[in-house]
Amino acid sequence: MGPAALNTRLAAMLTSFLEGLLCCFTSKPTNIVVPVETSEPADGYEFVEVKPGRILRVRHIIPDRPVVEEPTGLGGSVSCKRKITVYRNGQLFIENLGDRASAELKSCQNGETEPNSTMEVELTDCGNSSPPVSIPEARSDSLTAGNNGASDTAAAVGEASAAGQTDQSQQPRKRRRKPKRTVVIDCERKISACKGTHPDVTLFFIHGVGGSLDIWGSQLDFFSRLGYEVIAPDLAGHGASSAPQIPAAYTFYALAEDMRIIFKRYARKRNILIGHSYGVSFCTFLAHEYPEQIHKMVMINGGGPTALEPSLCSIFNLPTCVLHCLSPLLAWCFLKAGFARQGAREKQLLKENNAFNVSSFVLRAMMSGQYWPEGDEVYHAELTVPVLLVHGMHDKFVPVEEDQRMAEILLMAFLKVLEDGSHMVMMECPDPVNTLLHEFFLWEPLTLPAPKKESKTRPETAKARTDNTQAIAEPSKARPATAKPAQ
Template identity: 90%
Template structure:
């Protein structure tokens, strides 16, 4: 603590950064690690494991899911989502709560990223009428009933003007979703970490899936891990980092790709799913938050000068340990140090937090996704409330939410076996294609057949005898 305070004081006096912004020295072997220059002078470390597959299988055909929905945005900020795909919605609802709802309508209010997200309401079709009295109580009755004695008569409501939508988006496509096994040569897994992390936080997942035969790719974001750290704030904006991930994806992508993102890394996965919808087969969001546009907070501790943040770095690391882990024992401290989970310079941390500006990533942007998504949430996460992941589940077309009771924000480090098993089961999942209903042959009704049988044919008309004689 004293050392960091002295270094921060020297930084303020000399106007120089308290720590040199260079890639972190690594003692790891070079096997499986590559350094990719995405731009001149901008080098990212990537862990790329290509396993030796003794057996290569052909992928199954899987099932076809109909993705049909209409997204309408009104001028008052109201978002109206109507799901039209019967099989997609039915299977989704069955996997979530065991009930089948073929078609559903979701009506929500567009929220501000600086405010908490209210729950999404799914209106239900009711045959009775609902009125609100003067005291705010709800009264329900059939259309033919009259109000009881002593109640005020309802005044006729003025006719509302039909709202004109600001814009409408119609999605009508079909996706073939199949099982992704380690013996399939056309499958690649991409792991993207969040702020302050590195590819090392995926150590357990990378080893687990590479042993199963999967090809895995995990990059270090700029300024993190062993990637280059330019001393310029513009190098850490969302758009700059997203462009890095786009180039990395184009370099290593296969035919069927699965994206796994954590925290801030979920936003880059969503960006890639929009850029390459035909190549993204499935996606996993781990503690990624709600479907709101990114905007940096004006009142944040990360807006302080870099030298001050450097003085506060021990306090920030302790706060991250308290909020990021369900338990704060010696094991968690060792994980934090071993996996390089919060080892980033004060300058990069400040630039990363102030560069989280992405107005396009709102609810409409997420509602347009047709890729199936698995959401994993740690119950004890103090950074991302569970309500935000629940809202994300309701906005996405095909989403499955799994809450882990023993995990927090760094759930992949806290319970790696559970996360690995959950992800593997999701990779192997494929929808069941229901056979089309058999069309019964059209037969004549029995009554009609009986009537035709009872009809006596009329005798043929012949000319009278007198006419023949003439």
């Protein structure tokens, strides 16, 4: 860093510190954000009033594409049969029944109805350690599909199963305790490939705390060129959206209601949600509220399937004026933790994409408003939509163990880890991320072949059955030697 750049940095820090002191002395909020000056509402940008005085900027691109009919008769059907039981001691017991399980039950000869797979986990904090998992029955592909460490996971599952069988005699009544809550899911999902030429497909991109719709610039340009209709909103207080001056405007429920209005305004028949960090929670909320309209979902560094609750011992609980004084330090910490490398390119990406450029008031209100007790592990386990999990290996905000736990809880999840990415992986590695997303959009499950019926043209078998029947009905003719009277 040259002397001129160092002097500029020191001047900015001094200015921020003086403004913070002025805020403390005058008891006035500092750095209240108003919508950022943007170009004209044209060029794909719209301003939507979700509530009186609450206006969100939305980038909406409808590309020029050939007129084609909606696809019919394509894709595969997935049987989503699941029983989720929560016990009073904190155990979560998941039993999966799918197409493969149904075939096994039909061909079962001993009359037992064993589920296709079961999973038993402890409701612990996934940020501390990886939870114990035991699958005593056959392993479900839906729980480990797409996991880069599938072989290691299978080995760990095998060891856990052996340990569970060893301790079964010591804890025979562990699963027979009275359940606290039981959820049964039984539905059929038709999952088809989503191409840009399909007019019934829409992509929704939702950013997290401190971001803006500009962080999706590479993705919006890439998919709009492929013919997809894309929608990306700015959360309240972010980007060019309005910034209310009350903390209640930034609670999870207030922001989720905004996203619900945006979704209902632009939704098509098949919708794909793509969320990053805190934005993943809003995608999960929408997928739970509109299960028939959400076709697929992508979670980028979203964390584990835990309920949201603001931390009591957080730096964001400090007064707004103090946070304003610390804003240069916070921006530096975000650069260190959010990117795998901290060079000139990463700093330019932050500046160009308007990332982590929110007021101290909005930042404090956003972090304090992350209260969502309904979004626990059971809430996530109820989702039947296919999910792609993308994780940057160098992410210091979200450990990879949290996304691994999310992959275990979800019914249909595919976990992909990018070694060169961090928390802002879609900005650091746009090409690999775009490729992963596009492959997932085009993915569709294989349709299981219908069970073969017994052929009626098998003369040998039919003749054998006829001979056997005649032998039973007329034993003297069928076995002459044996039927001969004893001398």
